[in-house]
Amino acid sequence: MLKTRDFDHQSTEYLFKGERYLIITGVLGFVLAAGIAIYLCFHDPIILPEGNVRNAFSFNAAIGIFILSIAAILPFAGLRNQNRKLMRRLLITASLYSYGVETIQNFRGLNPRFSQYGTVSDSISGMLFALVSLLLIILTCLMMLQFFRIKPPFERPLLILGIRYAFLSVFIANLAGIWMILLQGRYTGDAGNIIILHGISFHALQTLVLLGWLLDRVQGKTTMKKVLLHSGSIAWMLSIIIIGIHTAFGHSVFELTLLPILTGILLLIWLAAMIIAFMLFLGETRTSPLQVNQKIIQK
Numbered sequence: 001m002l003k004t005r006d007f008d009h010q011s012t013e014y015l016f017k018g019e020r021y022l023i024i025t026g027v028l029g030f031v032l033a034a035g036i037a038i039y040l041c042f043h044d045p046i047i048l049p050e051g052n053v054r055n056a057f058s059f060n061a062a063i064g065i066f067i068l069s070i071a072a073i074l075p076f077a078g079l080r081n082q083n084r085k086l087m088r089r090l091l092i093t094a095s096l097y098s099y100g101v102e103t104i105q106n107f108r109g110l111n112p113r114f115s116q117y118g119t120v121s122d123s124i125s126g127m128l129f130a131l132v133s134l135l136l137i138i139l140t141c142l143m144m145l146q147f148f149r150i151k152p153p154f155e156r157p158l159l160i161l162g163i164r165y166a167f168l169s170v171f172i173a174n175l176a177g178i179w180m181i182l183l184q185g186r187y188t189g190d191a192g193n194i195i196i197l198h199g200i201s202f203h204a205l206q207t208l209v210l211l212g213w214l215l216d217r218v219q220g221k222t223t224m225k226k227v228l229l230h231s232g233s234i235a236w237m238l239s240i241i242i243i244g245i246h247t248a249f250g251h252s253v254f255e256l257t258l259l260p261i262l263t264g265i266l267l268l269i270w271l272a273a274m275i276i277a278f279m280l281f282l283g284e285t286r287t288s289p290l291q292v293n294q295k296i297i298q299k
Contacts, residue, residue, distance in 0.1 A: 029064020162212015189250010
């Protein structure tokens with residue numbers, strides 16, 4: 001189990017602190033995605049027999065935003081320096097391998113995971129890709145446990161709470177990832193697409209962490225902030241669970257039936273919480289300079 005260091009009562013951590021190499025790794029994903037986007041402007045995405053360059057575009061962008069999100073919150077995990085370095089190195093290594101295999105194999109016209117036309121070395125790289133995916137799942141699970149092990153008083157309580165909710169959603173994303181590995185594909189039933197569940201669940205690292213960060217920056221209004229964070233986060237989690245159930249039955253999340261409509265309503269609740277949090281944050285940034293000036297005048 002990863003060891004936790006004690007937090008000081010003073011706020012000393014901030015987003016992305018000390019994570020230069022993770023940031024570079026995340027940005028690399030966007031650079032690769034941008035290069036592929038330029039390629040797609042002039043070429044067809046399909047490269048026979050199995051390659052689809054559009055998949056490489058979306059994958060690199062997704063890994064990039066995932067690594068940047070981890071880089072943002074890792075300073076708040078309370079890890080000892082040695083454990084944090086190990087976590088960082090494993091994340092970087094796994095990301096670089098994933099970028100390489102996903103991009104190169106698709107441009108070679110091969111499925112990077114389950115190729116039916118590749119050589120023995122391609123099959124080995126695909127198996128390693130699956131192992132790397134499992135490594136990322138293990139690392140995110142360890143990080144989730146780490147954030148739930150942090151004992152109060154928290155350095156940034158609402159941000160930590162938002163991160164905890166986010167990792168619960170990421171746990172569902174990991175289950176969806178294992179589901180796809182076992183199926184050796186992303187489709188189930190007539191129209192169920194597991195990759196949608198997988199992707200949306202991972203986006204909690206942006207949607208719920210941002211909600212917690214915005215509310216954490218607002219002074220006072222403690223009860224209101226907690227209500228907004230819990231209601232928005234629970235609505236997000238329920239929407240993810242419904243998407244998972246609907247997908248398991250083999251249905252598309254885009255059909256106009258009861259469960260997708262309920263999912264849309266829940267996501268609107270999350271969006272309303274986010275908008276209110278953003279308005280409170282804007283109000284805080286506008287009033288703070290005025291409060292400082294008033295204190296100076298009073299002195």
